[in-house]
Amino acid sequence: MSKAGEIRVIALGLIRNGKRIFLSEGYDPVKQETFYRALGGGVDFGETSHAALKREFQEEIQADLTNIKYLGCIENLFIFNGRQGHEIIQLYQCDFADSKFYQLESLVFSESPHHKHRALWIDISRLKSGELRLVPEVFFEYL
Numbered sequence: 001m002s003k004a005g006e007i008r009v010i011a012l013g014l015i016r017n018g019k020r021i022f023l024s025e026g027y028d029p030v031k032q033e034t035f036y037r038a039l040g041g042g043v044d045f046g047e048t049s050h051a052a053l054k055r056e057f058q059e060e061i062q063a064d065l066t067n068i069k070y071l072g073c074i075e076n077l078f079i080f081n082g083r084q085g086h087e088i089i090q091l092y093q094c095d096f097a098d099s100k101f102y103q104l105e106s107l108v109f110s111e112s113p114h115h116k117h118r119a120l121w122i123d124i125s126r127l128k129s130g131e132l133r134l135v136p137e138v139f140f141e142y143l
Contacts, residue, residue, distance in 0.1 A: 007086045011053040012040035013065060013094045014142055017102050020121040021143065023134070030082040035133045038091070039119055041111075049090035060109045061119060064097035076136045091142065 015022040015038075023036040041056035043049050050068065057063045074089040096102060106120035124143055127134040134140065 007088060009043045009049070009088045009090070010040055011043055011049040011056065011090045011092065012038035013053050013057065013068075013092045014038050014071070014139070015094055015096060016124075016143075017121065019124055021124055021127075022096075022101070022119060023122050025118045025120065026135075028080055031079075033133065035135045036122060036127070037135045038139065040092075043090070050092070053090075053092055053094070060111065061101075061107060063101055065094045066097040068092050068094040071142055074136065074138055076138075078136065089136075091139075093142070 022039065024039050026035050026037065027033070028035065039057060039060060040053055041060070043052040047055070050070075053068065054065055057065055069092060071091045071093050074091055076085075076087040076089055078085045078087075104121070106118055108116055108118050110116055122132060126132045127143075128140070
């Protein structure tokens with residue numbers, strides 16, 4: 001998350017496989033709530049969002065992407081861990097270049113030495129039913 005009062009620009013990739021979508025699992029300790037969102041991360045100064053998307057997938061899960069298609073820009077205002085957040089999301093639809101990622105149920109990755117995350121395939125019906133929480137909710141428009 002960015003510093004207080006900053007707007008963070010991020011690039012996220014929606015990867016589908018039939019009725020499943022590949023998402024990262026997060027947890028808000030203040031709300032005591034688990035949530036799911038597309039993988040990706042921050043766009044560095046002087047970097048395009050397309051390049052950032054590819055870099056983030058490579059850094060986080062050592063995955064190359066293919067069939068990358070720009071879907072749109074989303075402004076996301078939210079509260080996480082008791083703090084206001086503000087993101088500009090450049091959203092892409094993409095596929096894994098290596099088919100092995102479609103065979104996985106889940107994988108664990110590190111954004112930093114102290115933060116382990118899990119990414120997994122989730123049936124879209126579990127998100128649409130409200131059983132699992134997709135953030136931001138506007139992502140439903142792209143499913």
